[in-house]
Amino acid sequence: MxxxxxxxxxxxxxxxxxxxxxxxxxxxxxxxxxxxxxxxxxxxLPARVSAGDDWLTARWLLRERRVRTDLLVSVRCLDGVSQRLVLRDAFGARVVIDPVVLVNNPALWHRFEAGVRKAAADGLLLCGQTALRHLTARMDRETALAVFRASGLE
Missing domain, CATH: 1.20.5 (Single alpha-helices involved in coiled-coils or other helix-helix interfaces)
Structure with a gap:
């Protein structure tokens, strides 16, 4: 902001x-x-993203969108000038966020990933396993780099 x-x-x-x-x-x-x-x-102005148990919300100036992460049916990664993550749940709700928000906020990522794992285990997540694997690899890479920086092994 x-x-x-x-x-x-x-x-x-x-x-x-x-x-x-x-x-x-x-x-x-x-x-x-x-x-x-x-x-x-x-x-x-970027969206303000927050998450709780089994939900993720993106707030802009005049609107708010919320999806149930435990009921996700689709996760798509849109490439272009800026990468976007499109999340859709079983109720038809849709949220578009920047994946950097998840990468920069490990607590937010943890809540998001817990809901996604639940949706995948229940068989609801039909589209998006590849996008999630790429995002998980990126999170692991960023976490490892942060640990190396903190320990002086950079």
């Missing part, structure tokens, strides 16, 4: 300075630049 605020603030400052330096600054142009900075902030 801080990075989103910084980027929007830097954009607004640069646009206002350029307008002021060119002598073309007006109230309406300033309002336009402010609207552009707010739009950039909304686009860059």
């Amino acid at each position: 801080r990075d989103a605020v910084r980027c929007a603030g830097v954009l607004l400052t640069l646009l206002l300075l350029i307008d002021w330096g060119a002598g073309r600054f007006t109230f309406w142009r300033g309002l336009l630049w402010l609207a552009l900075a707010v739009l950039l902030f909304v686009v860059l």
Whole structure:
């Protein structure tokens, strides 16, 4: 969130300075630049992800999405400019999150993985075993690197 605020603030400052330096600054142009900075902030604002026993929630500015991790039927990894993890449960609820959130928060990963294991054991998880294996390998790699860094063996 801080990075989103910084980027929007830097954009607004640069646009206002350029307008002021060119002598073309007006109230309406300033309002336009402010609207552009707010739009950039909304686009860059990450979802707040939280998890509990058998659920995972992603909150944005105006909406909240929740899935039951113990009832997951699909886990897909979308590649592109930024990687996304799409989770769908048996009730049709869908959440899209950045896998980096799980990698950076081991407690969140632990709760997510416990629910996914339960869904896989119950035979509900029909699609996504490969994506989960890749994500698990990434988590193991990041955990090992953190242990090496903490112990000075980097």
